[in-house]
Amino acid sequence: MGRLTVTILLITIPLFSADVNIYERNCVKxxxxxxxxxxxxxxxxxxxxxxERQVKQALRKYLKHPKRKSSxxxxxxxxxxxxxxxxxxxxxxxxxxxxxxxxxxxxxxKIE
Amino acid sequence: xxxxxxxxxxxxRSERITLLRFIGxxxxxxxxxxxxxxxxxxxxxxDLMLQTKRLELEEYSKELIDGLKLLHIYFDRYRTYPxxxxxxxxxxxxxxxxxxxxxxxxxxxxxxxxxxxxDGVIQYIHVLDSYYxxxxxxxxxxxxxxKWFQDTWRNILLYGGVLLFIFMAAGVVLMRLFLSPMREAIxxxxxxxxxxxxxxxxxxxxxxxxxxxxDPKSLDPKTAKKIRRIEIGARTISTIYQDLTxxxxxxxxxxxxxxxxxxxxxxxRIEYFRxxxxxxxxxxxxxxxxxxxxxxxxxxxARLIDNLLSNAIKYNRRGGTIYVTLRPGEMVVxxxxxxxxxxxxxxxxxxxxxxxxxxxxxxIGLSIVAMIANEYNLDVEIRSKKGHGSEVFVRWGV
Numbered sequence: 001m002g003r004l005t006v007t008i009l010l011i012t013i014p015l016f017s018a019d020v021n022i023y024e025r026n027c028v029k030x031x032x033x034x035x036x037x038x039x040x041x042x043x044x045x046x047x048x049x050x051x052e053r054q055v056k057q058a059l060r061k062y063l064k065h066p067k068r069k070s071s072x073x074x075x076x077x078x079x080x081x082x083x084x085x086x087x088x089x090x091x092x093x094x095x096x097x098x099x100x101x102x103x104x105x106x107x108x109x110k111i112e
Numbered sequence: 113x114x115x116x117x118x119x120x121x122x123x124x125r126s127e128r129i130t131l132l133r134f135i136g137x138x139x140x141x142x143x144x145x146x147x148x149x150x151x152x153x154x155x156x157x158x159d160l161m162l163q164t165k166r167l168e169l170e171e172y173s174k175e176l177i178d179g180l181k182l183l184h185i186y187f188d189r190y191r192t193y194p195x196x197x198x199x200x201x202x203x204x205x206x207x208x209x210x211x212x213x214x215x216x217x218x219x220x221x222x223x224x225x226x227x228x229x230x231d232g233v234i235q236y237i238h239v240l241d242s243y244y245x246x247x248x249x250x251x252x253x254x255x256x257x258x259k260w261f262q263d264t265w266r267n268i269l270l271y272g273g274v275l276l277f278i279f280m281a282a283g284v285v286l287m288r289l290f291l292s293p294m295r296e297a298i299x300x301x302x303x304x305x306x307x308x309x310x311x312x313x314x315x316x317x318x319x320x321x322x323x324x325x326x327d328p329k330s331l332d333p334k335t336a337k338k339i340r341r342i343e344i345g346a347r348t349i350s351t352i353y354q355d356l357t358x359x360x361x362x363x364x365x366x367x368x369x370x371x372x373x374x375x376x377x378x379x380x381r382i383e384y385f386r387x388x389x390x391x392x393x394x395x396x397x398x399x400x401x402x403x404x405x406x407x408x409x410x411x412x413x414a415r416l417i418d419n420l421l422s423n424a425i426k427y428n429r430r431g432g433t434i435y436v437t438l439r440p441g442e443m444v445v446x447x448x449x450x451x452x453x454x455x456x457x458x459x460x461x462x463x464x465x466x467x468x469x470x471x472x473x474x475x476i477g478l479s480i481v482a483m484i485a486n487e488y489n490l491d492v493e494i495r496s497k498k499g500h501g502s503e504v505f506v507r508w509g510v
Contacts, residue, residue, distance in 0.1 A: 043184060043245075050206035050243035107245045111183075111193050111212045 022093055023100035030084070036077060042105040044072040052102060059098050063087040134287065142279040149275075150268045161260040162227045162234070169227065169236035172199045172252045177240065184244035199254050203247040211246060215253050223249050229256050302360065309356045316353055319346040344391055347384065351418055355480055358415050367409040367487075374404045374413065378438055381417045385425060393431045400438040406508060408488050416484045419477035420445040420504055427502065441510040446503040452496040460494060 031038045049055045062070050066083045087094055179194025180203065193212050195201075202213035208223055215221070220230045227236045236252045323343045328336045382396055389396065406413065424434045424447040432448035452460065460478050485492045485506065496502035 039188060043187065046246040047184065047243050050246045050248045051209060052205070052246075053207055055246070107187065107211060110187075110191055111245070112191050 021100060022089070023097040023104075026087070026089060026093075026097055027101065034077065034081060036073070038101070039105050041072060042101065046107070048072065052106070056095075056098050056102060059101070060094055063089075063094060063098075131287075131291075135283070138283045138287075139280070142276065142283070146272050146276060146279075150272055153268060154264055157260060157264040158229070162229070165234050165254070166227050166236060169199070169234070169252050169254065170238075172196065172201075172254075173236060173238040173250055176201050176250050176252060177238070177244070180244040180247055180250070181242075187245070199252050201253065202251040203245065204249040204251070205246045206243070206248040208249070213251075215251060216255075217253075221251050223251075232256050232258070305356065306360050309353065309360060312349070312353045312356075316346055316350050320350060340387070341391075344388055347388055351422055354415060354418065355476055358412070358480055359476065367412065369407060369409050371405050371407050372410045372413060374406045374443070375400050375402045375438060377410065377413060378417055378436065378443070381414060381421060382436060385418070385421045388422075389425050389434065392425065392428060394425060394428055395433045397433055397435045398437075400436065401440065404438050404440050412484045412487070416481050416490075416506070417443075419481050420506075423447075423477050423502075423504075424449070432501075441508055443506045444503060446501065448501045451498045451500050451502055452494075453498045457494050457496050 027038065031041075045055045045058060049058045058070075063084075064087060066086060068078060068083060071078060071083060089097065175196065176194055183191070183194065193214070195214060200214045200216060202215045202218055202221065203211045204221070204223060205211055210218060215235075216233055217231050217235075221235060221237075222228060222230075223237055225237060227234065229235075232255065233253050234256045238250045238252070240248055240250065319342065323339060323346065326339060328339070331339065378400055379398075382398060386396060421434070421436075424445050428434065428447045428449035434448075435444070435446040437444040437446075481492060481504075484490070489508070491505075491507040493505040493507070494502060495505070
């Protein structure tokens with residue numbers, strides 16, 4: 001029994017570490033603490049910016065220079081949790097994180 | 113002789129061509145007007161149909177947007193696209209990328225338009241203010257039953273046909289109305305020419321026959337010279353008379369075709385014209401092979417020869433020469449006169465065409481030559497050089 005537990009742990013540790021990508025580490029980690037989930041923010045971006053190109057462009061701009069005017073969060077959330085801090089990620093990392101975010105919540109191919 | 117024969121008042125070929133051109137132009141303009149009218153009518157009918165369908169499609173579009181809104185809000189719970197059996201639809205993002213479609217023809221969607229028909233369907237585009245699921249454009253599509261198309265075409269053909277008939281009838285009436293004074297003028301002129309021609313015959317014949325009866329030896333030289341001038345004048349009038357008779361009357365007289373002795377006829381006509389040529393001090397150089405025969409109406413052949421000789425005299429220089437050659441299958445009349453350039457040579461057979469106003473005549477001579485040549489399949493060729501003279505070849509099959 002003890003040997004089996006060790007084996008499962010050895011198998012799952014690399015898997016978990018692989019799942020924790022740049023998006024998980026830098027976005028999900030903080031947003032988990034907020035009452036509004038990341039998918040709601042995604043649909044807010046879709047509602048305002050429509051296309052993949054424009055959504056990604058708006059996200060990149062906001063994450064680099066978060067401003068109250070360009071934030072899609074509600075007033076209440078901003079008052080309670082404040083604006084998110086400026087991203088410390090490099091441009092390439094930011095693009096990668098946004099790409100993962102888009103792929104996770106995009107509607108293309110999901111409508112039945 | 114009857115001079116009131118209406119058929120004689122025939123409109124000549126160039127006038128007929130003018131009339132045909134008028135009819136052609138008129139028909140073209142009428143067709144253009146009808147096509148333009150039909151196009152406008154077709155477009156209006158199509159717009160009317162689309163406006164009617166637009167109300168229906170707007171309702172469907174609203175329904176689709178409501179469904180999209182719900183799907184946007186509850187996308188984490190269900191993902192079924194809002195469908196309706198009454199219409200098909202599609203959604204596109206701001207970059208015109210298709211998000212989802214149930215359209216029959218999704219490839220031909222024109223997102224820059226509002227409503228249009230394509231491949232048997234009507235498509236209506238609506239631009240959203242809030243992009244549910246990223247949708248900026250909704251496309252709603254219904255089948256186009258084509259009834260409006262059939263009705264419109266039936267009306268175009270029916271009313272277009274009636275209008276075409278009315279226009280053409282009006283055209284014929286207008287043409288007759290406008291042509292009426294011209295026809296009357298031609299008719300009057302025709303009658304005048306016929307009457308005058310008829311009346312010319314008797315005095316000209318009287319003058320010529322009386323001159324022939326005078327013995328020149330019995331006259332003193334001065335009077336003989338005057339009589340000779342009178343004879344030249346009378347013969348010129350006689351030639352013109354013959355031409356006019358041919359033009360205005362001869363087509364009513366049946367041709368008496370037979371095998372004629374062309375050599376004798378040519379010699380006879382040269383003798384007739386010799387007296388006229390003397391006034392310009394012209395010399396005849398002839399090379400006429402005897403017994404050359406041709407199957408033709410003698411009077412018509414005489415007209416042809418007379419006109420060639422008459423031109424050779426008229427357009428020759430003073431003291432020049434007229435060369436006349438006759439061989440089986442070919443007759444040549446050459447002068448040493450003013451000649452013509454290439455353009456003039458091409459136009460020479462047109463009626464009333466004259467290139468030298470200083471000489472007499474009506475410009476109908478070569479037109480008569482062409483008419484006779486055409487009737488008997490004679491080939492007429494003119495070689496001319498400005499300042500050097502002209503050479504007329506008349507050829508026929510032997």
